[in-house]
Amino acid sequence: MSLLDLLWPLYRREAPRLLVALGLGLVTLFAGIALLGISGWFLTAAALTTAGMAFNLFGPSSLIRGLSLLRILARYGERIAGHDATLALLAGLRGDVFARLLARIPLGRLPDEAGGAMAHGDLVSRLTADIDQLESLFVVGVGPLVNGLLAALALGVALALLLPSALLPVLFALALAIIGVPLLLLLLARRPARAVARLGALLRGAVIEAIESRDDLRAFGRTALAQARFEQAAVELGRARRRLALSGALAGAAMQALTAGALLAVLLLGTRALSSGAITGPLLVGLLLGTLASFEAVAAILRGVARFGPAAAAAERLAGLLDAPAAIVAEPHPLSLPNSLDIAFEAVHFAYEPGRPALSGLTLKIGCGERVALTGPSGSGKSTLFALILRLHDPDSGRVLLGGIDLKCADPDEIHAAVAVLEQDAPLFMGSVRDNLLIGNPRCGDAALWAMLEAVQMADLVAALPGGLDAFVGETGHTLSAGQARRLCLARTLLSPAPILLLDEPTASIDPALEQAIFEALPRLTAGRTLVVATHAPPAMLKDFNRKLHLCAQGALEIA
Numbered sequence: 001m002s003l004l005d006l007l008w009p010l011y012r013r014e015a016p017r018l019l020v021a022l023g024l025g026l027v028t029l030f031a032g033i034a035l036l037g038i039s040g041w042f043l044t045a046a047a048l049t050t051a052g053m054a055f056n057l058f059g060p061s062s063l064i065r066g067l068s069l070l071r072i073l074a075r076y077g078e079r080i081a082g083h084d085a086t087l088a089l090l091a092g093l094r095g096d097v098f099a100r101l102l103a104r105i106p107l108g109r110l111p112d113e114a115g116g117a118m119a120h121g122d123l124v125s126r127l128t129a130d131i132d133q134l135e136s137l138f139v140v141g142v143g144p145l146v147n148g149l150l151a152a153l154a155l156g157v158a159l160a161l162l163l164p165s166a167l168l169p170v171l172f173a174l175a176l177a178i179i180g181v182p183l184l185l186l187l188l189a190r191r192p193a194r195a196v197a198r199l200g201a202l203l204r205g206a207v208i209e210a211i212e213s214r215d216d217l218r219a220f221g222r223t224a225l226a227q228a229r230f231e232q233a234a235v236e237l238g239r240a241r242r243r244l245a246l247s248g249a250l251a252g253a254a255m256q257a258l259t260a261g262a263l264l265a266v267l268l269l270g271t272r273a274l275s276s277g278a279i280t281g282p283l284l285v286g287l288l289l290g291t292l293a294s295f296e297a298v299a300a301i302l303r304g305v306a307r308f309g310p311a312a313a314a315a316e317r318l319a320g321l322l323d324a325p326a327a328i329v330a331e332p333h334p335l336s337l338p339n340s341l342d343i344a345f346e347a348v349h350f351a352y353e354p355g356r357p358a359l360s361g362l363t364l365k366i367g368c369g370e371r372v373a374l375t376g377p378s379g380s381g382k383s384t385l386f387a388l389i390l391r392l393h394d395p396d397s398g399r400v401l402l403g404g405i406d407l408k409c410a411d412p413d414e415i416h417a418a419v420a421v422l423e424q425d426a427p428l429f430m431g432s433v434r435d436n437l438l439i440g441n442p443r444c445g446d447a448a449l450w451a452m453l454e455a456v457q458m459a460d461l462v463a464a465l466p467g468g469l470d471a472f473v474g475e476t477g478h479t480l481s482a483g484q485a486r487r488l489c490l491a492r493t494l495l496s497p498a499p500i501l502l503l504d505e506p507t508a509s510i511d512p513a514l515e516q517a518i519f520e521a522l523p524r525l526t527a528g529r530t531l532v533v534a535t536h537a538p539p540a541m542l543k544d545f546n547r548k549l550h551l552c553a554q555g556a557l558e559i560a
């Protein structure tokens, strides 16, 4: 999908407001040109007219007042309509891109300049700064372009009627101003604009990385390294911005020179026409000021084009993101899952990267309602097995089935309703204890939440927090210890009504006494449901499980 495919429906939705903004922009522009032209003509005519001669002051002066008022009102309306529509457009675009991004996670390699998998900061950049850049596509792009073209047309018509001798040189200057200089600017700005977008993302990435790893950086005495990386990116960004500004300045100077050239042509050829009596003095002054105002409108195209470079670079980066293949493609006519959901792996091969299999030829079956402990050395594929049951990835070969249905044929929403997971690095979200628990089951009342907190030995702690269930646990749960955050995430998963529960290292960071208590509580908390726990806990703690599966590189070996 190209960015235009994404933008087009949004533009269509906002078309009425965008058209109003465009119309009001035109009124503003022509009121401005007429104001300048008529003022010049009026002042000159008034100066040339002797006091005793009849001169209608009232008509032109009220016209000037009227035009000034019209210009102010039209500009005000244009700003409101244009920005309103643009903000709605950006909000819609951000929502659409975010939804598409979620469908593509985990992202593979993208065709970005760095050539590697995308960093966290880069993704944030694409969703925020890059989308903001697209604002210029309408507000400083389309609007000024239409205005500039119409202003040039109006000037051409006025010259053709009133001063035909100046038409050709002014048209030449206009052609250069509308086509030549913007093209030159596009060419000059292309590379620095891309560099600015890329380095801006790098800088944001450096900040995010440094903040996330601040404690380790401090502990290892490597803060200077993070500082140096940030400064290096900032210096390079500064250089790219300077190159971008320089190309804009060069194009601006060229535009000024063209304006001066056109004014000179109108002045010289107009003076000649004045002496031959073809036009009057006030008309010449009016034409000169009209030329000035028209070139000002044309120069606005350049400002739009100057912003177009960064907007095009941002659009390229967004398109790169949107064109990434979806991690999972849903079946258009999925099969419904049955009530009895046994899990089966049939000769499953899966590798995150070619040549490095995470699961090779895995075959296993877990019956409905079974409690299974999954053990195995680090890297043997326990988390990968969970990811395949959730259909976060598809196997390279073989099949994963739920209730006899190949997951590739099932509805992803049904799979996710049937399977709840506690991931190894499950996050706590910004919000209260209650908000975090209700993610597992929004229908739970306070009594059920407290009962589950009791089961994971967190009730006393939460009761002691200011606000209890309403206590704020902060971004990534930083107000809790690692073990406490882990138990809150475990409670969240156990609250889910899903008939299959997958717990990946549920007792990581938890002391042995609590670990023992949690393993003892699991059969009661998960009664009647399928439970698979990936764990490195000692065998003595796993006595309540129906089966233990030991995973090794070649597949699953069952231990009695």
Ligand SMILES: Nc1ncnc2c1ncn2[C@@H]1O[C@H](COP(=O)(O)OP(=O)(O)OP(=O)(O)O)[C@@H](O)[C@H]1O
Pocket: 352, 353, 357, 358, 376, 377, 378, 379, 380, 381, 382, 383, 384, 385, 424
């Ligand atoms: N996102 C990923 N990209 C590339 N390789 C990965 C990714 N996640 C896991 N792997 C690789 O797949 C293999 C299986 O990893 P997995 O996390 O499933 O093992 P695990 O048994 O859960 O390990 P642990 O007990 O340490 O959690 C490992 O060799 C690992 O390096």
